[in-house]
Amino acid sequence: MATTASGRQAWRQLMRNTSRGPASSLSKPQPQQQYRFAFSRQVSSKARVASGRAASQPPSSIFRQQQQQQPFAQRSYSSGSQGGKNTPPRNSQQVKFWPFVVVIALGSGGYVLLVNRRKEMPPTDTASSGGSSTPAFSPAEVTVLFVLGGPGAGKGTQCSRLVRDYHFKHLSAGDLLRAEQDRPGSQYGQLIRDCIKNGEIVPMEVTVALLENAMRETIASTGVRKFLIDGFPRKMDQALKFEEIVCPARLVLFYDCPEAEMERRLLERGKTSGRADDNAESIRKRFRTFVETSMPVVDAYDREGRVVKVDATATPDQVYAATVDKLKKALGDKL
Numbered sequence: 001m002a003t004t005a006s007g008r009q010a011w012r013q014l015m016r017n018t019s020r021g022p023a024s025s026l027s028k029p030q031p032q033q034q035y036r037f038a039f040s041r042q043v044s045s046k047a048r049v050a051s052g053r054a055a056s057q058p059p060s061s062i063f064r065q066q067q068q069q070q071p072f073a074q075r076s077y078s079s080g081s082q083g084g085k086n087t088p089p090r091n092s093q094q095v096k097f098w099p100f101v102v103v104i105a106l107g108s109g110g111y112v113l114l115v116n117r118r119k120e121m122p123p124t125d126t127a128s129s130g131g132s133s134t135p136a137f138s139p140a141e142v143t144v145l146f147v148l149g150g151p152g153a154g155k156g157t158q159c160s161r162l163v164r165d166y167h168f169k170h171l172s173a174g175d176l177l178r179a180e181q182d183r184p185g186s187q188y189g190q191l192i193r194d195c196i197k198n199g200e201i202v203p204m205e206v207t208v209a210l211l212e213n214a215m216r217e218t219i220a221s222t223g224v225r226k227f228l229i230d231g232f233p234r235k236m237d238q239a240l241k242f243e244e245i246v247c248p249a250r251l252v253l254f255y256d257c258p259e260a261e262m263e264r265r266l267l268e269r270g271k272t273s274g275r276a277d278d279n280a281e282s283i284r285k286r287f288r289t290f291v292e293t294s295m296p297v298v299d300a301y302d303r304e305g306r307v308v309k310v311d312a313t314a315t316p317d318q319v320y321a322a323t324v325d326k327l328k329k330a331l332g333d334k335l
């Protein structure tokens with residue numbers, strides 16, 4: 001994976017801050033630099049999904065241009081010092097050496113500092129919790145079901161019932177993001193607000209950290225180790241990162257519903273939900289993101305035989321009966 005050292009450092013810093021903070025929230029405000037990092041990591045993860053293209057690519061054309069331009073710059077720079085006819089001849093005794101000594105001393109000092117800082121860093125390519133890239137939770141001890149489906153397919157409705165009957169912990173990625181958005185002092189508040197309104201996906205670092213924190217908090221406070229992760233992963237990079245550093249998912253519970261029905265449900269819900277994205281314009285954008293970005297995630301899991309698909313068009317009771325029936329077959333006593 002094409003990951004820069006500063007990128008890894010920023011990821012670790014984010015995780016350190018989040019795991020120190022209150023449960024299910026990203027704790028103290030971060031410097032602006034890390035805000036930018038969220039995006040650069042996203043790009044590098046995309047690059048990984050595209051078979052690590054970035055690592056093998058030559059420098060960008062802009063970089064090459066800079067390299068080519070250097071000799072010209074040097075020539076025009078030196079042309080002035082070669083002197084016109086009015087330039088007095090250079091006296092070698094006027095050449096001062098102390099600036100060179102200062103530059104060399106500063107350079108060496110900087111290098112030593114850099115080397116020492118590098119030694120203090122934990123090993124590279126670790127993400128969460130400062131360990132290796134081994135997931136934080138083993139699938140033998142923790143059961144994770146991803147719950148996916150289009151906006152308004154009924155994921156939350158079905159999760160509530162599974163919690164009631166089968167003692168899962170329901171973690172809605174959307175709810176965690178909305179809580180983080182409203183948390184005073186969150187540096188991600190505005191970013192999350194904009195993404196939600198436009199139906200876009202919040203950079204994965206934020207969402208994965210919120211979910212991991214919420215899982216840790218749940219296990220510590222209740223001992224529950226069965227999780228329904230609702231509305232996540234919505235993008236391939238989220239799926240890869242979560243399974244790499246948090247926990248491999250047992251399966252994806254996918255609620256299949258036509259857009260017209262989902263739109264009807266969301267517009268109805270919008271009359272009372274108070275959600276900034278339950279309006280016609282945001283719904284349209286959410287549908288587009290779902291088709292273009294989230295369905296490929298479902299398809300990828302499907303190719304691995306990890307999807308349990310349920311028709312979500314019937315009444316909530318009927319959908320629930322189908323859900324339980326299929327989950328029993330897939331999970332046995334893990335349900």
Ligand SMILES: Nc1ncnc2c1ncn2[C@@H]1O[C@H](COP(=O)(O)OP(=O)(O)OP(=O)(O)O)[C@@H](O)[C@H]1O
Pocket residue numbers: 149150151152153154155156157158174231265266268269312313314315316317319
């Ligand atoms: N099977 C169903 N038939 C009719 N209405 C339903 C059904 N399931 C859920 N609803 C209603 O549709 C709306 C959306 O349901 P829900 O909030 O569960 O969907 P969701 O998939 O979690 O949505 P989102 O992705 O936006 O969070 C709610 O008002 C809910 O009461």
Ligand SMILES: O=c1ccn([C@@H]2O[C@H](COP(=O)(O)O)[C@@H](O)[C@H]2O)c(=O)[nH]1
Pocket residue numbers: 151172173174175177195196197198199200201202203207230231232233234238277286
């Ligand atoms: O992993 C996620 C999950 C959600 N979002 C953003 O939140 C909204 C609302 O999600 P719901 O599941 O409908 O509550 C979604 O449209 C995204 O903007 C996200 O970015 N990443």
